[in-house]
Amino acid sequence: MNVFHDAATQVQCESIAQWKKDGKPVVGYTCSYAPAEIFYAADILPYRLRGIETDGMEVGDTYFGPFICSFPKCILQLAGKGKFSFLDGAIITPGCDGMRRLDECWRKAGEDIENIVPDYFYYFDVPHKSENHGMAWYIEEIKELIKSLEAHFKVSISKEKLTAAIKEFNKGRRLLGEVENLRFQQDIVVSGTDVFAATVAGTVMPRDEYTKELKKWVTALKKRKTALNTGKHRVMLVGSISDEIDLFELIEDTGKAIIVGENLCFGIRYEGSEIKEHGDPIEALAKHYLGSSVCPRMYGKYKERLALLKERIISSQAEGVIMQNIRFCDLHGAENALFERDLEAMGIPCLRVEREYGPHIDAGRMKLRINAFLERINGSSKTAKKTKSTEEMFVSA
Amino acid sequence: MSIVAGCDVGSLTSKAVIMKNGKIIGSSIIKSKPRPKDSADAALEEALKSAGVSKNDIKYCIGTGYGREKIGFVNEVVSEIKCHGKGARWMMPSAETVIDIGGQDCKTMKIDKDGNAGRFFANDKCASGTGRFLEVMAKVLGVSIDELGKLSAKAKDPITLASTCTVWAQADVIKYINSGIPIEDIGAGINTAMAGRVAILVNAVKPEGDIFMTGGVAKNIGVLETLEKLIGKRIKRARKADPQIAGALGAALLSMEKLNGNGRNKQ
Structure with missing residues (x-):
């Protein structure tokens, strides 16, 4: 597991350093709508740009201004401080308006700070329908x-x-699917923090190495007998982009909850289904990446996203949903409000919190709300057990 | 003799409540000290003194508030949202919606007949709409928080604060003072700004049934009455006890349930 935690908690892990030593290029990308398979096919390491390890915001604030999501600002901050100097290229995608502006802000910052824009800098447009x-x-x-x-x-x-x-990436998708099945069981043998670390690692590690490590890990998980969820509530975590292991730890360290599923940009949703291995690969990639519509950036797909969330709540037997959105994230701020309205109407307790992105930011405030929410679930789950199961609630709603 | 206690260590004030057989026999409100542990010790000591009992008489004690993890003498800790729900229902048995304005945050919640919190919302933006906002403004005006609350009734032409940011609002207030605007009009503007921030959270929780307010700001009549106008509903006044001790009271009530073996509040 350490290899995944190392990859998930450092901007540049050992595997990336080794890749560079071998003289091979690394290209950063910003969004789950950029098909990483294309880079793999060119023997380029696709590296999902992160915001961790940020310890200031002087570069991010200078070019973005204060009223915008802190995630793209953290990426720019890291770029401005030379943390992404190992990149040979970067691809910016309009996952949201904040991310779209990263293209302009990074280029502009590059006029003032030397060597922070990689030689290859490309804007990859993605439609909203x-x-x-x-x-x-x-x-x-x-x-x-x-x-x-x-x-x-x-x-x-x-x-x-x-x-x-596509075939190589599908191997990982199948393995992550097996991990998901383990989380759906009554007795859960893996923490949400570990699953998330493994998923985030998949967005930065060389894929062949990742698949190998993932296979080893899944085999070991299947042999585990000790349930980690005894006396804990099963919760889901959804909302704005997050690559922060800290956020998962904050919830699970209460000792009262285990995360049984997430619907996050870095989470398992991105690896949720396999890509067709026959026929035209470009069409197959397009159908998977654009057609899945799991992000609120896509127009007119709210019902599909709600249905997907409901399905995951049922399969994971989640007792409540924690919805977080980074300040100024309009997409998830609005979507969370709708999810909350619809899920609460079905009897699923929801917690909606707004926060800043970044290591340990807002930890005290978040902890208070999470604890109060878990106390609420504690009360409502006792009542619910006397009446209906989660699935029955959805059926009757 | 089943004596229990609850201790609420907040960012501005710390409170303790001692209960015996379901009745409050002692309580305290003190200004919080730099260390939460010291605040809790001092609040409990004062409450014990007013109850005329000793620390050894306490059979169970629950801690709550921002400093709850640092209190040395408690048996367990519970979130203040749960405690305020409990305390509010005890103070006002018909309450179904609770507004709690503390020193550094503001929460609104629905509660059931046992005082258990259901849906809740808490301020996520900044210090505006919290007790800290009023404290800063009262200091600038040179009045006590109690006096600030009473200014609304005397105002003839209340000012409007352009910013909800505590720091910028403070600059606005200084500008009004220097322009010679009567203090009553400035005070009323401050109370209205505060009520406006809280009203957003109240509307978010969709208040039902009787509304009750806890926390120190519940004693600010200017904020309370303006808030009633903004949400178009009456807020029940606390009569059984000081609304500022609601969190500590809820903790004491949960202690009592724990002592009596009521599993409902098991953590």
């Missing part, structure tokens, strides 16, 4: 990205290589 012209547009964007990578890095990204990449 997945039907018809949206899908066609996204396929074109993927083709343009491939051409651009091929030209800059002098590589060839053939359809065969893309299919092989």
Whole structure:
């Protein structure tokens, strides 16, 4: 497990350093709508840009201003401080407006601070609708990205290589699916913190090494007998982007809860389903990444997202949902309010909290709310046991 | 003799309540000290003194508030949201919605017939809408917090504070003082700004049934009456006990339930 925790809690872990020593390129990306398989096919390490290890905000605040989500600001701060100097390239995607502005702010900061913009700096556009012209547009964007990578890095990204990449990534997806099944059991043998660390690690580690480590870990997990959830409430964590292990620890360290599922940009939702391994790989990638609509950035898909969340609540037997949104995150702020309205109406207790992104920020305030929420679940679950199960609540709602 | 206690160590004040057979026999409110442990010790000592009992007589004690983890003498700790719900229901048995304005945060919650908190909301922005906001403003005006509350009734043309930020609002208030605006009008503006922030949270929880307010700000009549106007509902006044001790009272009530073996509040 340490290899995943090391990868999830450091901007540059050992595996990345080794990759660089071997003379191979690393390209950062910002959003779960950027198909990492394309980079793998070109023997480039796809590295999901992180905000951890930020200890100030002078660069982020200078170029972004104060009234915007702190996650892209943290990325810029790290870039400005040279923490991403190992990157050979970066791809910015309009996951939200804050992320879109990272493209402009990073370039602008690069005019004032030397060597902080990687040689390859690319804006990868993603439409907000997945039907018809949206899908066609996204396929074109993927083709343009491939051409651009091929030209800059002098590589060839053939359809065969893309299919092989899809197959390799699917191995990880299947393994994470097995982890999810373990969390759905009555007795849970793995903490939410460990699962999240393993998922985040998958966005930064070289994929072959990751798949190998994941397989070892899943095999070991299956042999575990001791339940970690005795006397604890099963909760889900959803909302704004987070790569913070601290946030999971904050909830699980109360000793009163175990996280049985999450719907977060860095979480397992991104690896939720397999990609078609036959036919045109670009179309298969587009269908998976754009067609899944798991992020509130996608228009007109609220009902689908609510249905997905309900399905996960039922399968994980979650007793409550913690909804967090980073300050100024309009997408999740609005979506959380809708989720809360609809889930509370079905009898699922929800906690909605607004917070700043960053290590240990707001920990005391968050802890108070989480403890009070768990006390609320404690009361309501006793009442619910006398009446209905979670599934029955949804059926009758 | 089943004597229990509750201790609420807040950011501005610390409170303790001693109960015997379901009745309050002693209580205290002191200004919080730099160390939560010292605040808790001092609050309990004063409450014990007013009750005329000793620490050894306490059969069970629950701690709450921001400093709860640091209290040395408690049997367990519980969140202040749960404690305020309990305390509010004891003070006002018909209460279904509770507004608690503490020193550094503001919460609204629904409670059931046993005082257990259901849905709740807490301020997430900053210090505006909290006791700290009023404390800072009272200091600038050179009046006590009690006097600040009474200024609303005397105001003729209340000012409007442009900013909800405590620091910037303070700059606004200084500007009004220097312009010669009557202190009553400035005080009323401060109370209205405070009530406006709280009203947002009250509306978010969709208040039902009788509304009751706990925390030190519940004693500020200017905020209370303006808040009633803003939410269009009457807020029940505390008569059985000081609303500022509601958290400590709730902790004492939970201690009593624990002592009596009521599993409802088992953590």
